[in-house]
Amino acid sequence: MIPIVEFDDVSKVFFKGTVPIQALGRLNLSVREGELLAVVGPSGCGKSTLLNMTAGLMKPGTGAIRYKGQAISGANTQVAYVTQKDNLLPWRSVEQNIRLPLEMGPHKRLSEAEKRERVARYIAMVGLKGFEKHYPKELSGGMRKRAQLARSLVYEPDTLLMDEPFGALDAQLKLMLQAELLKTWEGSGKTLIFVTHDLTEAISLADRVIVMSGRPGRIIAIADIRLPRPRDVFHIRFQPEFGDYFEELWAALKQDLASGEAAT
Amino acid sequence: MTIVTDPHPIGADQALDADPAIALRRRENRLVLILQILFAVVSLGLWEWGSGRWFSGFWVSSPSEIVTTLWTMTADGRMVSAVSATVGVALAGFASGTVLGMGLGILLGLNPVVARVLDPYLVGLYSLPRVALVPLFVLWLGIGFEMKxxxxxxxVFFPIFMNTLSGIRSVDADLIDVIKVMGASRWNAVAxxxxxxxxSWVFAGLRISAPFALIGAVVAEMFSSNRGLGYLISxxxxxxxxxxxxxxxxxxxxLGLLLDASVVLIxxxxLHWQ
Structure with a gap:
């Protein structure tokens, strides 16, 4: 089977002022279709760069990236990008915000009935029924997050790229939304690449966890998480296997954090 | 573990009404209104009574005289025609200033290089007291409607322009990335x-920018005109x-108060979503 995303010996250098910074160093990675892949690493390790390249918003320096076997040129409209900030348009209601992707690009051609049906379906899926006419200002942080997720799903992309989507939320809300994300994703067949700095979050959600090193970002550990699905994010962390995965991955992460501390 | 349930659930509004803070605030509101009216009555009374006694009526007139004059000026149509002339200039000026301000704001907001090129010139124009340009405008456009x-x-241009620029620049780069992936073209992002x-920024700043329309109209009429409130003042x-x-x-x-009230209402x- 062709991997849905394939990084082939990818490096990337940025300039911070006049100083070149190597964000990624010769990275090789195949993302399997339909998997939930979590990427963990210290800040500045190039996790977001990885997503930006998959989304076609950034070109690799050296090496190649393929999406379903094809080189990516320009924005990759087969994916959805979910950022840490919800970035809803404050002047649009929940319904109008979720409709936004259907007003542009290839989705504009959908029939009005189809658009209305999809918006209603995804509003119901994320549990925002009854809040269609509300404006983002009137919603709680969790509800805004749900609206953002619905906006990303409504145009039915194959792959979801999530960049620390729950990073700014409090612990309880984070758990709630993780549970809802799993419920939405499990059985959907979509590929999900989830970037986080929270190892517990990564293991709770993912089929596979990748640990990246500090700059230049390289993969230093990969673990297949063979915990049964459907998962219960509230209790999964108390399973003994969870502890084993955590120890194993934490060892890799810690080693790098220690050397990173020493370097600065 | 103990689960605590409220033995006396009451509606939130009930609890609010019983709070003495509500009554206290109401009393304060009433007091402020009474004092405001009192202030007007006392100062107008002093003016009326002092005019011709403490200071010459020639220089300060008196409230009763002003009301009489206002009545005659309204009755003979002078005031109505002045108000309509001024409102006409203010509206036309506001509309064109808004179009120009938003147009240039969008252009510069979307083209950082153009913005950098034009920046010193706009700062220069902004620093120049704009009244100093009236004689130039008179030379170019005459003393008619167009000049005013x-x-x-x-x-009006500057506050609108600044608001537009802020509105464009406040758009999160992440959001643009997100919609590009949704298939948005450059035009989609703009529209x-x-x-x-x-x-939304221009609407939010309307209360600051709209008064400039009235100021502009009145000042221009004071310089050179045979119509309008500015003309009547001179x-x-x-x-x-x-x-x-x-x-x-x-x-x-x-007129200024009416303008402000309508701007607040509009x-x-x-901005009903705010």
Whole structure:
């Protein structure tokens, strides 16, 4: 089977002022279709760069990236990008915000009935029924997050790229939304690449966890998480296997954090 | 573990009404209103009574005289025609200033290089007291409607331009990335995100920018005109008609208040999502 995303010996250098910074160093990675892949690493390790390249918003320096076997040129409209900030348009209601992707690009051609049906379906899926006419200002942080997720799903992309989507939320809300994300994703067949700095979050959600090193970002550990699905994010962390995965991955992460501390 | 349940659930509004803080605030509101009315009565009374006693009525007129003059000026149609002339200039100036300000704001907001090129010139124009340009406008456009509209537009231009620029620049780069992936073209980003964001800032700043329309119209009319409130102000002053001058100032103030009230009302409608 062709991997849905394939990084082939990818490096990337940025300039911070006049100083070149190597964000990624010769990275090789195949993302399997339909998997939930979590990427963990210290800040500045190039996790977001990885997503930006998959989304076609950034070109690799050296090496190649393929999406379903094809080189990516320009924005990759087969994916959805979910950022840490919800970035809803404050002047649009929940319904109008979720409709936004259907007003542009290839989705504009959908029939009005189809658009209305999809918006209603995804509003119901994320549990925002009854809040269609509300404006983002009137919603709680969790509800805004749900609206953002619905906006990303409504145009039915194959792959979801999530960049620390729950990073700014409090612990309880984070758990709630993780549970809802799993419920939405499990059985959907979509590929999900989830970037986080929270190892517990990564293991709770993912089929596979990748640990990246500090700059230049390289993969230093990969673990297949063979915990049964459907998962219960509230209790999964108390399973003994969870502890084993955590120890194993934490060892890799810690080693790098220690050397990173020493370097600065 | 113990689960605590409230034994006396009451409605939130019930609890609110019982709170003495509510009654206290109501009493304070009433007191403020009474004092405001009292302030007007006392100062107008002192003016009326002192005029001709403590200071010459020639220079300060008196409230009763002003009301009489206002009545005659309204009855003979002078005030109505002045108000309509001024409102006409203010509206036309506001409309053209808004179009120019938003147009240039969007252009510069979307093109950082153009913005850098034009920046020193805009700062220069902004620093120049704009009244100093009236003689130039008179030379170019004469003393008619066009000159006054041009001057008003220039005054309105800057606050609108600044708001537009802020609106464009406040758009999160992440959001643009997110919608690019949704398949948005450059035009989609402009039409769906940048322009609405600029509009929301312009609407939010309307209370600051709208008064410039009235200022521009009145100032331009004072310089050179035979119509409008500004013209009536200059004319009355040059004829030592203090009652007429005050009557015109009263009407101008009313017009300003009316403008502010309508802007607040319009703003509330346009920004209902805030």
């Amino acid at each position: 509209v041009a001057f008003t537009a220039l005054l 769906k995100v940048f322009v609405p964001s600029a509009l 004319l009355s002053a040059s004829q030592f008609d203090t009652a007429g001058l005050f009557a015109t100032l009263v009407v101008t103030t009313m 703003g509330r409608r346009l």
